[in-house]
Amino acid sequence: MVFIRDPCGIVCLIFTYGAVIYADYVVMRWIILTTMPMSIWAPFHVVFFNTVVFLLVMSHLKAVFSDPGTVPLPADRLDVSELHTTNSNKPISGNGHGSEWTVCMRCETYRPPRAHHCRICKRCIRRMDHHCPWINNCVGERNQKYFLQFLVYVGILSVYSLALVVGSWVSPCTKCSENIIEKQFVHCILLMFEALVFGVFVTAIMNDQLYAILHDETAVEAIQQKGAYRLNRRKYQLLTEVFGHGHPLLWLLPCDSVSHFARYQEIPLLSHEV
Ligand SMILES: [Zn+2]
Ligand SMILES: [Zn+2]
Incomplete structure (x- = not known):
């Protein structure tokens, strides 16, 4: 379990829960109880609205407290003094992992392809997309699924609230x-x-996220204009990399799937000569 002590992130977390609690209060007290106390639709709305709230909170908590894919630090400190004078982003060759491994000067560790250093988390994150204050965590290889689920449920709740x-x-x-x-x-x-504000906001982010997944390029890579990872893979395969290999109907459930994490088990090789 991780929790980043970032004041901006903590304020955003409090604001998020305040907004969800307020929406639930208005819908229950001022819409359902006031305008439809005897209606057959009242219990349906109470159950359905609170189910969406529950799923939203669960996916949000998972995104907040999951390890986004932190690159482990080496057991023995690396001697990076020589590398400080050279380009740290220069790929290291001959390490058995292809030529894309690099050294992070701040973590003083080797990092796999597509890992980037987050200044707020102060660690390198595998397949880092961006650091999101709304989940007070990085969006990376291991929690992007929960982040997307959170966006979907905020979107559903926004449309549902507007309709009510x-x-x-x-x-x-x-x-x-x-x-x-x-x-x-x-x-x-x-x-x-x-x-309206949250609905427009999450639609925009969701659009960016799906574009990034389907084009196999994280936000960090888009900024750095690195297109090397686009291997022209099938869109379904790219989606399963984020959501796991379960049935697409299970993609929106905020729980781990065994196959989802199977590919994270490969332990990075941390001791090799530069
Ligand atoms: Zn780093
Ligand atoms: Zn971060």
Whole structure:
């Protein structure tokens, strides 16, 4: 389990949970209880809305506390004094792993292809995409699946909230006092604003993420304009690398799959001569 002590990330975590709790409160108290207390749809919405909230929280917690793919430090410190004067990004050859392994001067360790150093996590992360303050963690090889699931559930919750707000205006409470109707209106406007902001935000990130996965290029590589990893692999195969080899219907469940982590078991070779 990892937890990064980054003030910006911690503020974003508190803000995320505050927003989710507020959305749940408005939907339960000011939409379902106020406009449809006797309706047959009320229990359906209570169960369905809270199921999405539960899945959102589970995938978020997994993304926050999972190891994103930290490159292990060597047991014995490396002598990198010589390398400090040369280019650290120059690939190391003859190490049995092809020619793409490099040395990280900050971690003072060898790192596999596609691993990058994160200044906030202060470690090298395998297949690092970016450091995301909303999960207070890096998005890397091992937690990208949970990060995407989190985005999907935020998107679903945003659309669902908007639909419930519109529904509450189409069939408003007929027996409520002026005071209640006014309060309900203010909460619904705030929820609508929140759902629109988060909905647009996650749609944009999800779009970038899917583009990156399907083009086999992380955000870091896109900035560095490294296209060397694009091997023209099939799109389905690229998706299974992130979501695991289970049935696509299981891709949105925030739990580990054995096959998903099978390919991470290869221990990097850390002791070889430079
Ligand atoms: Zn590093
Ligand atoms: Zn990071």
